[in-house]
Amino acid sequence: MSNVEQVKTRIRVKSWLKTMAFSPLSFIWEWVYRIRRSFFEYGVFKKTTFKVPVISVGNLSFGGTGKTPTIIWLAEWMISQGLTPVVLTRGYKGLLEHSSGLLKSGQKFRLNPIDYGDEPLMISNKMSRGAVIVGKKRAENLIKYFSEVKPDVVLLEDGFQHLQIYRSFNIVLFDALMPLNLYKVAPLGYLREGLTALKDADSIIISRADMVTPEKLNKLISTLNSHFHHRPPMALTRYKPLGIFDVYDKYIFSIHELKGLRTIAVTAIASPDSFYRYLEGFGVEITERVSFPDHYFFTPNDVNDLLIKASQQSAIIICSEKDMVKIKRVSLDSRILFTKVKVEFISGEKELSQGLSKVLHLDSAAQ
DSSP: OOHHHHHHHHHHHHHHHHHHHHHHHHHHHHHHHHHHHHHHHTTSSOOBOOSSOEEEEEESBSSOSSHHHHHHHHHHHHHHTTOOEEEEEOOTTSTTTTSOEEEETTOOSSOOHHHHOHHHHHHHHHOSSSEEEEOSOHHHHHHHHHHHHOOSEEEEETOTTOTTBOOSEEEEEEETTSOGGGOSBTTTSSBSSOGGGGGGOSEEEEETGGGSOHHHHHHHHHHHHTTOSSOOOEEEEEEEEEEEEETTOOEEEOGGGGTTOEEEEEEOSSOHHHHHHHHHTTTOEEEEEEEOOTTOOOOHHHHHHHHHHHHHHTOEEEEEHHHHHHHTTTOOOTTEEEEEEEEEEEEOHHHHHHHHHHHHTOSSOOO
16 A cells, blocks of 8 residues: 555544544534524524514634624615614623623724724724624613614624524525535534524525635535525625725725735634635735734734834735724834725625515615
């Protein structure tokens, strides 16, 4: 047996042993979530109902699938329809996560990511009307602030497993970049809930659909379709680049002008590889990848180390917009730049807009 064949055999044996060891745990995990859903569905566990529509944006997998950019798109779309949206979010790792906090659109003070978390600030900064409510106990917090914010619609961020609140419309996101062999319930795969939960989905969005081959995309769509008793609208999205900006939110140049420039790519997001691949797709020469844990709060020493690296390598520093929210708390150095993107639909936007318009009782379907 050749060395290559020996390596392949060892890999197959390890995979088989992992499957044998983790299958019972995965089975139990999936059925715990199934039973939990059934208890909420049949009224064993009570749901809190509000007098305005609640639109949930969530996923089945661990890690990032593009919920924050999708929430921003939804908020902007609803504002364009004359509605006042309020976003309910946990504010993960913020000091207010286990209590509550309110961020009104246009608010220019107390904007500390340590208090509110990075994603709530990013969402709030994009909203021209409405508010963001932060805190783990989302139903209680919405009751607390409801009369103050007066929403026409509530966007429940990371809400597919947050069954304590009745929702009018469920959007479930999938990241096209996630390997297909990880579509198993943990610990066998990367799903926190089985694909059978898609029976409650009203719309599916596959993000970063432009960053995979048509073959992989078709396999993913086929995998998802095999678990539907119904066929909810399915949309494909990508991230449209808006440019490269500095810490003062000043436009510097287009992302295409990064081509050929030596770049240190810095990120503290759930899927750092997607950020690196996004940059490389525009011909960016990444001299070093610097990854921090998701939701990490940068320190002055972190920024100083990055600036030293950039000087030594004759490179520029690029991070994501979410990371810049936290970096600008400790540094206003204009040598640190960030990419700004927005969700762009490849397909399915009309169908999603029509579904939302029906739930929101709009007079005419959105564009």
